[in-house]
Amino acid sequence: MIAALDRLFHLTANGTTVRTEILAGVTTFLTMAYIIFVQPAILSGTLFGIQTGMDFGAVMTATCVAAALATVIMALYARYPIAQAPGMGENFFFVFSVLPAAAAAGFAQPWKVGLGVVLVAGLLFMLISIVGVREMIIDAVSPSLKNGIAVGIGFFITFIGFQNARLILPSAGTCVRLNPQFASPDMIVFFFGLILTAALHVRRVHGSILWGILASCLLAVLLKLTIPHLPPAITETGLVRESMLMTRFQIAGHLTALPPSMSSTFMQMDLVQACSLTMLPFIIIFLFMDVFDTMGTLIGVGEQAGFIVNNKLPRARQALLSDATGTVIGACCGTSTVTSFIESAAGVEQGGRTGLVGLVVAALFLLALFFSPIVAMIGSYAPITAPALVVVGFMMMQNLRKIDWNDYSEAVPAFLIALGIPLAYSIADGLAFGFITYPIIKVLSGRMRDIRWPMVVVCVILLMYFVMIRS
Secondary structure, eight states: OHHHHHHHHTTTTTTOOHHHHHHHHHHHHHHHTTHHHHHHHHHHSTTTTOOOSOOHHHHHHHHHHHHHHHHHHIIIIIOOSOOEEEOTTHHHHIIIIIHHHHHHTTOSOHHHHHHHHHHHHHHHHHHHHHTTHHHHHHHHSOHHHHHHHHHHHHHHHHHHHHHHTTSEEEETTTEEEEOSOTTSHHHHHHHHHHHHHHHHHHTTOTTHHHHHHHHHHHHHHHHHHHOSOOOOEEOTTSOEEOOHHHHTOOOOSOSOOOOOOOTTTTTOOOHHHHTSTTTHHHHHHHHHHHHHHHHHHHHHHHHHHTOOBTTBOTTHHHHHHHHHHHHHHHHHHTOSOEEEOTTHHHHHHTTOOSTHHHHHHHHHHHHHTTSHHHHHHHHTOHHHHHHHHHHHHHHHGGGGGGSOTTOHHHHHHHHHHHHHHHHHTOHHHHHHHHHHHHHHHHHHTTOGGGOOHHHHHHHHHHHHIIIIIIO
């Protein structure tokens, strides 16, 4: 068995083992398991107190099935340790932009039109992947920009980790601020997990991130059992904020549960109305978001894992086509755009280097349908998994030293990407900062020979996109 896996995934050649790949797969899954419950809560509207027409249970099953199938394709076809699932950002855009537009256009079932929009965008995504357009763009990105993307994603997932743990809170005056409630259970669980994970990592303990997650979960259970009730915290503005441990974290009452049917969302796309002129801009936006989100994730994780050789990502076309196929599968199952998850960096940091990681993640997504109480217990309480994101973000900072800081025409666009991704709260928009400024700075500084023509085309397309569609 082990020999067969070695031949299939070239484990020895990649300096890894079956045990390491399994640990990496479990780690990746746990850091992204929240999507199993967040995705249906968003698409069904229950997270916002509205009704979109999509059934919560059906979307949950569709999310797991689509994530598993898409990840298997990435694992076997592209052979990368990159997991796929419905993307955060695209799901909010689906609910708050696509569905209202479809309803305003008079379409009877907006959510079916929305799924049709996702499917058409996915098919276009497959087309440009097959002809090699996206691969050419990736190869045209300079090494400094590639490392800037990795750094930006590192900042981004660290920021997400801080937010998930409520260490960083929103503020009307300054956008964000530090949570002063350091003695709250949420902060205790988060810092316990962060310090333990970092210490285990320093001591080179295999599976340090996974052990940190499990230890944090155990601490959360103990706190939940020993603290019967906590008084709400009063914020500076007089608002009441209760601990997530009290309001969200629920100790699993059962180990198993039967998965709900996804028959109500399976193959329910309305392609005729999705292809109307009204919905065309949304197809373009979904295509843009998916293309550049995926590109950023592949480059960021590729740099982190050392996959990029001579400024090229091997098997880039297979990886991109796998991602595009995932979007099509997701729309058919009944969920929004499926894309490569940046949380895959957590598994890479644990030593995952091959598609075997993806097979483990895919198996866990399917198992989660039957063990949803356990997954819900870990995935629904963000302070448990937030330390993993922070540690991985820290590790991705190593790419800072690979940026050519002596060449401002390279360093400035890379810097804009690195800061743009977290500040725009979007990988795609952050990439746009650098991809637009890179060729312009090169031209104005007399360095036109450094520009490869795909970067010029991307610059023009992005400018048109922001001026004509996003403005």
